[in-house]
Structure formats: C-alpha cells, structure tokens
Amino acid sequence: MPFKADLKWSDVTPKSVWMNRRSLLAGGAALIAAPALGTPARAATRSPWSTDEEPNTFEQITTYNNFYEFGLDKGDPARNAGQLTTDPWSVVIDGLVDRPGTYDLADLLNGAPIEERIYRFRCVEAWSMVIPWQGFELAHLLNRVGVQPSARYVAFETLVRPSEMPGQRSNILDWPYREGLRLDEAMHPLTILATGLYGEEMPKQNGAPIRLVVPWKYGFKSIKSIVRISLTAEQPATSWNMQNAREYGFYSNVNPNVDHPRWSQASERRVGAGIFAGRIDTQMFNGYGEHVAALYAGQDLTRDY
Numbered sequence: 278m279p280f281k282a283d284l285k286w287s288d289v290t291p292k293s294v295w296m297n298r299r300s301l302l303a304g305g306a307a308l309i310a311a312p313a314l315g316t317p318a319r320a321a322t323r324s325p326w327s328t329d330e331e332p333n334t335f336e337q338i339t340t341y342n343n344f345y346e347f348g349l350d351k352g353d354p355a356r357n358a359g360q361l362t363t364d365p366w367s368v369v370i371d372g373l374v375d376r377p378g379t380y381d382l383a384d385l386l387n388g389a390p391i392e393e394r395i396y397r398f399r400c401v402e403a404w405s406m407v408i409p410w411q412g413f414e415l416a417h418l419l420n421r422v423g424v425q426p427s428a429r430y431v432a433f434e435t436l437v438r439p440s441e442m443p444g445q446r447s448n449i450l451d452w453p454y455r456e457g458l459r460l461d462e463a464m465h466p467l468t469i470l471a472t473g474l475y476g477e478e479m480p481k482q483n484g485a486p487i488r489l490v491v492p493w494k495y496g497f498k499s500i501k502s503i504v505r506i507s508l509t510a511e512q513p514a515t516s517w518n519m520q521n522a523r524e525y526g527f528y529s530n531v532n533p534n535v536d537h538p539r540w541s542q543a544s545e546r547r548v549g550a551g552i553f554a555g556r557i558d559t560q561m562f563n564g565y566g567e568h569v570a571a572l573y574a575g576q577d578l579t580r581d582y
C-alpha cells in the first residue's frame with residue numbers, strides 16, 4: 278500500500294519496532310540482522326485493514342479522550358486515569374460459551390495474534406482521529422472460548438471501581454459502562470480487542486489494559502477497560518442507549534445521512550488538523566462500507582440507527 282509522501286516512517290512506526298532495531302544496532306548485529314528483518318518493515322507489514330491516512334499524534338490520542346469514569350472533560354482521563362490499577366487484571370467470560378471462566382489478562386493474550394491496525398475513529402460528537410492500535414480480532418477470543426449456537430449478541434462491561442475512578446462517584450451514567458454487538462458484528466475481522474497504541478501498552482486514558490475497537494461505529498461502542506464479556510441470546514442493554522435511546526441507538530453505525538437529534542452527522546472535525554483545515558465529510562460506515570455494509574442488508578438504517 279502506498280505511503281503518503283508527508284508521512285515519515287518514524288511517525289507511525291510502533292515504538293517496539295524502533296526498540297528492537299535500536300537494541301540490535303546496540304548489539305552490533307545490525308549488518309547481519311537488518312536484511313533478515315526485512316526493513317523497512319512498515320510498508321511490508323501494514324495490515325490490509327489499515328488506512329494509509331496520517332495518524333494523529335500520540336499526544337493528541339492520549340490527551341483528548343472520552344472516558345466518563347474519570348470525568349467529563351476531554352482532559353480528565355489523562356489527568357485522572359494514572360491511579361487506575363491495571364495489574365492484576367482479569368476478564369470474566371460467561372453466558373452462552375463452552376468454556377466460561379475468569380481469564381487472567383496474560384491468559385487472554387497468550388497466543389493472541391496481535392497486529393497493528395491503523396483505523397479511523399469517529400466519535401458521535403463529530404470529531405475524529407486516525408489511531409494506530411495494536412490488538413487482535415475479537416473473533417480469535419470468541420472462537421477460543423467456544424460460542425454456543427444459541428448466542429446472538431456479545432455484551433461487554435467496564436470495571437467498576439469508584440475508589441480509582443472518580444467519575445463513578447456520581448451517577449452521570451448507570452455504572453458499569455456497558456456495550457454490545459450483534460454476534461456477526463463481533464466476529465467481523467475489523468472488530469478488535471486493542472491492547473496498545475503506537476507500540477506502547479494501552480495508555481490508561483485510552484482503556485487499559487484491554488478495550489474494544491469497532492471502527493465503523495461511533496466511538497462510544499468501543500468500550501474501554503473491559504472486565505466482562507457475555508454471550509447472550511437477547512440484545513443487551515447498553516449505556517448510552519439506556520441513557521437516551523432516541524439519541525444513541527444500539528447499532529450506532531457511523532452514518533452521515535442520519536443526524537443526531539441535536540447536530541448534523543454529515544461532517545466531522547479531524548482532531549489536530551488545524552484551524553484552517555475545515556471539516557471533512559463523514560463517510561458511511563466511517564469508510565468501511567465495502568467490508569461491513571453486507572451485515573446490514575435488508576435493514577432500514579434510519580430505523581436501526
């Protein structure tokens with residue numbers, strides 16, 4: 278895939294790649310090792326699911342956040358999430374699965390095919406970014422635990438720990454934060470559990486240690502700091518839909534043709550683009566329509582918004 282000319286390798290190369298290269302250089306193995314590594318690795322290893330749009334900076338991605346467990350302002354998560362204990366961490370997997378249980382994070386990640394995915398990310402509030410995640414397909418985990426034939430949805434929950442999550446000391450939402458997907462959406466290869474970004478382990482304000490990323494849906498579907506994944510027969514209750522069903526549908530696919538009751542969804546502001554950049558058009562399914570439109574064949578997306 279072609280690079281954008283203005284995009285430097287160092288801008289998007291995960292730090293882990295840098296570090297490996299640097300330690301090889303330090304070890305004097307560079308002359309032998311460099312060709313074997315197939316460097317420059319970026320162009321060769323970019324996932325076919327990744328966009329070649331220029332990613333937002335690490336600074337932008339980690340200081341402009343929504344994570345209401347840590348407060349309502351965009352800067353609150355970066356200010357307050359440092360106190361969150363993410364080790365030890367475990368995730369309960371239950372409901373209609375063959376191997377339910379409480380899985381340690383290390384166990385969840387053991388053997389998981391982690392790759393980089395550079396995705397567009399579009400918040401329902403009409404701002405957007407491009408984020409280089411590391412993660413693995415949710416389908417990998419679901420296949421591992423064995424989804425039973427009666428399962429039709431996947432429900433997710435975030436940690437509840439008011440002692441470390443100051444936003445949970447008030448009732449801005451009915452905690453825990455909950456989200457859900459239809460099983461076919463959950464099994465789609467674009468849907469990932471992300472464990473890092475820019476080659477760093479997941480910053481706490483972005484949902485450490487493990488969060489969902491569903492790039493064709495509004496950002497609030499991409500639930501952070503997950504402690505429970507349940508396979509269900511019925512459509513699960515989800516936080517923003519519980520809060521205001523008219524404004525936040527269960528599907529919440531990015532759709533420039535269906536406005537939010539209080540603002541247009543036809544365009545978006547790319548964070549960091551600069552004050553003269555103007556707004557860009559929002560794409561149906563956030564630009565992932567060729568991959569996901571078939572999931573909604575026969576559905577009226579103005580009704581199933």
Ligand SMILES: Nc1nc2c(c(=O)[nH]1)N[C@H]1C(S)=C(S)[C@@H](COP(=O)(O)O)O[C@H]1N2
Nearest residue numbers: 342343344345400435454496497499500501
């Ligand atoms: N648990 C939890 N997950 C959450 C949220 C939240 O408040 N709590 N905010 C959502 C919203 S509205 C957005 S836009 C994205 C923001 O992700 P980012 O901060 O990594 O960009 O997280 C989503 N996941």
Ligand SMILES: [Mo]
Nearest residue numbers: 400401496497
């Ligand atoms: Mo959002």
